[in-house]
Amino acid sequence: MLDPKWLRSEPETIATLLKKKKFELDVELLKDLENARKRLQHDTEALQNERNTRSKEIGKAKAAGRDVSEILTAVEGMKRQLEHKKEELFEIQEKLKTYSLGVPNVPATEVPDGMDESDNLQISTWGRPRDFIWEVKDHVALGESLRQGLDFASAVKLTGSRFVVMRGQIARLHRALAQFMLDTHTDEHGYTEVNVPYIVNQDSLYGTGQLPKFEEDQFQIQDKDRAYYLIPTAEVPVTNLVRNEIIEPEYLPLRFASHTPCFRSEAGSYGKDTRGMIRQHQFEKVELVQIVEPTTSADALEELTQHAEKILQKLDLPYRKVLLCGGDLGFSAVKTYDLEVWLPSQHAYREISSCSLFNDFQARRMQARWRNPASGKPELVHTINGSGLAVGRTLVAVLENHQDERGNIRVPDCLRPYMNGLEEIG
């Protein structure tokens, strides 16, 4: 959520800024609602003040043993009037809130203009795609050719499309990847490992911005009296750890790394990436989350992105870093770097990590604050998160990039300790 004070004082400025994100801010509606709100709130509070004063008078008069019937009749009429005003005010406030919750965060100034991913700005590349002198196999061919490997058919039987069963050394490689990522971030990058619920309530999803706008992307648990959801990313439970908290400055920055499954309905992506495990309803991810003081957040995004890059480098996977353009930027984000890994079978870079800065947008929704020593007051923190990395897609990248002519897979050095020293899968 944007700062309501800012939204009400400079709606035109914000409207201009949001054009970069292809969002049309309804300035007129906002102004009308705001005017009504101001008037109603003033009236309501004045009325409440008067009622409070009168009620206290009654108390005093009774204590003094005086007759109160006269004041009583005077105050009685106010009750109905107050109720009416309150209702009106509540209605307007709900409208304002509903609208505000649907307004995206404003992009950073350095975010490039553009409509979609084709307008994203390449920042850097790392590594060089191998020159394959034979016809490369994609991860599906590689995984299915193994006696114990990727098994999509079984997953369809068990559940449906967009799921996978992994067996044998592939399952182990997948586990190794997650372990390796988690160990690197905790041992080398200073993150604290957290293990969190994979099911969250609505408040948590409102806090990080998935609700109310992206309800259809979530898996909701069927339960007659509980509105629970499967997490679409660890960002939700991990970031919400600080919801409704006031954090003392000595605890900042908070750095969390969490390995969880992620569940996404993928509504609206029919026919997209239907082959293989690029786009699944369930996948695993190691997520990095930082809760920081506002002045340090821009640097923290750079650092966090480098932490994610480190994983790709250790795995010897060629990738590039892009800065998302306004049109491709997510609802809550101010700025996002995507890391895209090279997939030889597609002869293209594909997203494997997304690292975003939210400034106080999520913090405001969550009421996540820190005590600023300069003011002594609670102020909103800034939040940052990024994949470090998506485990399923990393598996795909390892299989495809480290294959040999016979369809065997070289195990990257950094994973061997997790694989009992195994050098090759095949």
Next chain:
RNA sequence: GGAGGGAUGGCAGAGCGGUUGAAUGCACUGGUCUUGAAAACCAGCGAGGGUGAAAGCCCUCCGAGAGUUCGAAUCUCUCUCCCUCCGCCA
């Protein structure tokens, strides 16, 4: 699943339906005292919102949500969470 008990400020813990946003203690901050510290004493010390240049003023909040009332931390209802005992279970 069954039977009880509870939820108040950073923590502990009072609170008759009427100047209670809330006693008291601890913690914390500032001051006095002291060579310095401790102790003692004095003072301050919750959050959200509105308005205002600011000081200030006003509204709301005692787990959440409804209700009764001129007036609710205090009364009623619903829900959530926590604790104890029994049962079941990884």
